[in-house]
Amino acid sequence: MLRTIPPRVSVIIPAYNSMPELTKCVTSAMEQTLGPEQIEIIAIDDGSTDGTGQELDRLARTCSRLRVIHQSNSGGAGGPRNTGLDLATGDYVFFLDSDDYLGPDALRRMVATADENRTDVVLGKMVSVDGRAVPTAVFSHNQPRTDVFSSLAYRTLGCWKLFRRSLIERLGLRFPPYRNCEDKPFTAAAYLNADGISVVADYDCYYSRNRRNGNNLTRTAAGLVHRMDGTRLCFETVARYVEPGPRRDRIMRRHVEWELCGPLRALLPWEDDREARERFYPQFRQWALRHVTDGVFQQIAPPDRLIVHLLRADRYEDLMTVARHAEEDQTRGHLVDKGRVYWLHPFFRDPAKAVPDACFDVTDRLPVHHDLTEAAWTGDGGRLRLSGHARIDSLGPLEPGTRLILRSRGVPHPDLRLPVVVGAVPHRPDARTGESPEPAAAFGAVLDLDAVDAGAPLGDGIWDLHLEVRCEGVGRTVRLRQTRTDDDGGRADPPPRELRTASRSGRGPTTARPFFTPHGNLSVEIRPTPAEPPCHVTQVAWDPSAPGTLVVGGRVTADAARHPEAMTLRAEDDTGLARETPVRCTSADGHTGFTARLPVRELPPGRWTLTLRTGATPGTDDSNGPVPVPHTTGLTGTRWFNASRLGRPYYAKPLPRAAHGALVLRVAPVRLTAALRRRLRGLVN
Template identity: 60%
Template sequence: MPASPPRASVIIPAYNAMPELTRSVTSAMDQTLGPDRIEIIAVDDGSTDGTGEELERLARACPALHVIHQANSGCAGSPRNTGLDRARGDFVFFLDSDDYLGPDALRRMVAMADENDTDIVLGRIASVGGRAVPRAVFSHNQPRTDIFSSHAYLTLGPWKLFRRSLIERLRLRFPPYRNCEDKPFTAAAYLNASGISVVADYDCYYVRYRENRSNLTLTASDLVHRMDGIRLCFETVARHLEPGPRRDQIMRRHVEWELCGPLRGLLPRESERDARERFFPEFRHLARTWVTDTIFQRIDAPDRLLIHLLRADRFDDVLAVARDAKEDAGRGHLVDKGRVYWLHPFFRDHTADVPDACFDITDRLPVHHRLDAAHWHGGVLRLTGRAAIEGIDAIDPATDVILRKYESDRPEIRVPTTPHPPGSPGFSVGIDPATADGGAPLERGLWNIYLDVRAQDVSRIVRFGSVREGRASGEATRPTRRAVTTPGGEPVVVVPYFTPYGNLSLDVGEVAHRREDADDAPCEVTRTGWHGARVLIVGGRLTGAAVRDGAGLRLRAESGAGVVREVAVRFEPGDGSGSSGDFTARLPVGRLTAGRWTLTLVMADRSVVVPSLGRLAPTRWLRFGRPYYAKPLTRPSPSALALEVAPIKVAEGVRRRLRGARIGG
């Protein structure tokens, strides 16, 4: 046994797992993290097909593989618990005997956890043979996030890297259920993790169905094997979260997936007696206990209908709605007095006695919108684009631009657009910052731009600018800053910019305000630019007392996850008087990991945010043969320079172009 604990313990529960078992185990044995840094604990759960013998054969060639034999438990949780009792690694990874790891998976995940001090790491999951896998959470690398600001909670399978100290602190073990045993375990870990990381640029885990289709997810899929786990999911969330918006956000996932999903898909398969007497009362209890009014309003109409009928104790109607769900899903909709309703057979049937709110789909209708151009025409910002509500025939469409001041309760400002040609989804609008507020200038600060898209009295409000004409791989041309003069003669600088989420906003006066105080600033940045494709140059001047600290000046890049990279700054004193000097910093952006990085100049007793000077273009380069880009962002303020570093998603860019072409057509 090695003197120091391994970095990762891989726990493999196995029951009659041949022939898939061999690849599963060898994928753990062949990890680039190294055999001296991994222990593999394979638990044979009373197999009768040669699984135990195959594990012993593999163990003879691999000292890191430890085999445990136990009587059959009938579930995956028991052998996983046996493995946890033996695990010594800093981290634990649960590998199902049907699946296998990518060769570099554990090294990447352990490095991500170490670098960002996170308790759980999700590695991208790939499908073998068509098994469904989560996708939303793996859209990009996330060094540090949580379940409230990411899609991580949508995946509750155990195929993740867990910090073992978290598991032991919570005394977590899997319940002895044949199905849904993993969700309460993962939920409890999520709800108590100090942070979560996501590795999205590498296929870490491959899921597949067995050749004989004997996966527990298939053979134990009926309600009798699910109800205990479903109930425990809700109880786990309630145990770890106080009532309120955060609990509602997490509970909504379980209402949709663990309550309405099985109710619709599995209840009709049961005998009527079991459905009525055994399972329906449990579902009714869950709906009455855990579905708050806030959750009810946020779930989709088909789920709202089921929850209403459950609460009202209408078993026959629940069963009828569940059985006809597929047929009823395509029944179309009705527009009435500015609202859109799903034309389910129960809609406005007085004998059904179901309120209209159960069928209202207005706020779920997608809005397709696109920014085609943004440019200054004198002192007016001209925007052209397209917008349409999906499924609503726009006989006389109309769109307004809405300006809302960031973190302010002041009234919004509406600017009507001009359709071109009349009746089409295309529009143009001019925003004059000097007079936009009812003839008065826009207040200084940040203004977010929205669209109010209307058709047949239906109104949908969305943020604007995330889809842009001619955008390649997330890049876009940002309109330049413009100095405008208010009716009172005051000059104000207005900077259009795109937020980290790609939406269009305005910075009014903030850059100008910083310039007013520039003479008093001890450190002034005067230039930013690229040396080649991978090195950012930041240059400027130091004045006054800051000159004596010039030799210790550093340029710091800090990611949203708290990772810091610093480079020394080259300082050259001025004319010998000691009152000023020039500095230059060279930041190798090509070495930064994917993410968003804020730039700061750090001196002995102060720090200065590197401003966004409005002249820095995006750049691209190749990293290990894959195209990457860095582009300027304006977060947390458009006056501060931040960079987004990420791999270029060529396929996604093509899909967006195709979607834009369809909308434009």
């Protein structure tokens, strides 16, 4: 049967001598939950001699959506990928290497993410099967919509991602004919022109593994001769698409560290000396002169600064000496001088070498080990007791100059710097090792929120807490963080506390709320104490006896109970259209409860936000704001038949929690074709 509707995804698999891993690779694409009609698989046999072509033909006989192309060997993965791109018809393309495989739900999740967030590139979480290195930092959490300047996405330039095909065709992207690094400039160009990037981190999408026969291109084409053209194209791609300045420096830094300094240090010493001197060294030097700006130079680590300096100064012999002894030189100690820490490399302050101190300055890169072991209220006022331990790697004990810093988030205000007590402060053992830190690393402080700002109370807003750690005259500032978590991976926030109003003239009650961010950093929010809401929702459920009717119930305060006629349950769509239904109040045991029944089946299709309105108190100008009907995890979707619309089935389902916290329902007709498709798929399964 000819395909009449384009597939959502074209999966492109380049294959060369890929047995036996190939079979699992292809079947993982065939068995995706996205559905057979949504996927086309284009497998390119690139002149294999081990039965890869025959296995692809066998698999194609079992799957009508698998198309096999046989071609002469091109020498790399870029050629067959380009063949696949020329044939692809999907809304998206996904490049799957023939030794890897997909999680069953990978493509469905990635396509849904791209559709919902209108993003052009989606990264699916990668998993190592047998120790093969995969990126991990970018997959710490889901990122619905981001870019290369706001995330760690640019750390992974492999092409094993979902790309919107219109982006690839608009840019005219194809893979260069290189054996190694051919995918980096392709992915870089897509990243830098993408209308949004998404990261799916809560599902294992892509399983990466080494081949049993060891013929991965990353191993067989690892030498500099196979890397230089791809590296040059990486630098040129960034220069083409990003204007000079801090944004370009941030992107260039990745290539300077990974494509320039890394291979030079690890590979150049092993090349033939004539090749190294006459062929590779001039190219490395050209990149250092052209692309390593002062902004990039300041961001890279001292070993890389030293390499760049020697390249710029055209000192080949010194550069080779540094590269050959890089591993042993990494273990050399440090020197503290005038508040800075320097790497004691043999070239450091050697008059014959004349290398600037900046090439050895590691002050801002020494790890700061610290942990907030206690954050608790003390006494009756706004006094928050903090204690923990901290040290700077390779340096001595904490010094009295260590300070606690409060920094306002989003509101202009000078930093508040407070002294801490260092040494001999009670502290808890490390949660992981059970060992107590040295007393010389302990600190403690009492933060009086009623008088912290030069005797004045802390102002409204969110204040982030930092610790300026000082050891041997060296200072490093870090966010004050609690590393340990409970069994569920969370942290216990100190309870909110109402502060004294005497020190806040003209102000009503104020509440301080200490809290830990998802990364464990401590912050304090200062806000006027909110008035008690006029009502509290305790029930949100579908009425089993009336299809398409939502029941919302709860209790109201005494003030609201005096005017129950003013209360309504309101549903409002994205265009401002609203429907309201009255609330019925009843009293029992000294409490007043309410119930509202919303006929969702009568709402037009759309996204409807639900709130409770208590109205104004008669005879006054006072008016309570809307109270969100909370998002309830136990509330599922429901369906009904709409007699006024030819008996067509409709559904309503709660959408993910919105920023304002109110329950949002999507009301829409059931797509009969999609429903029938799901039903048939369920019967087949």
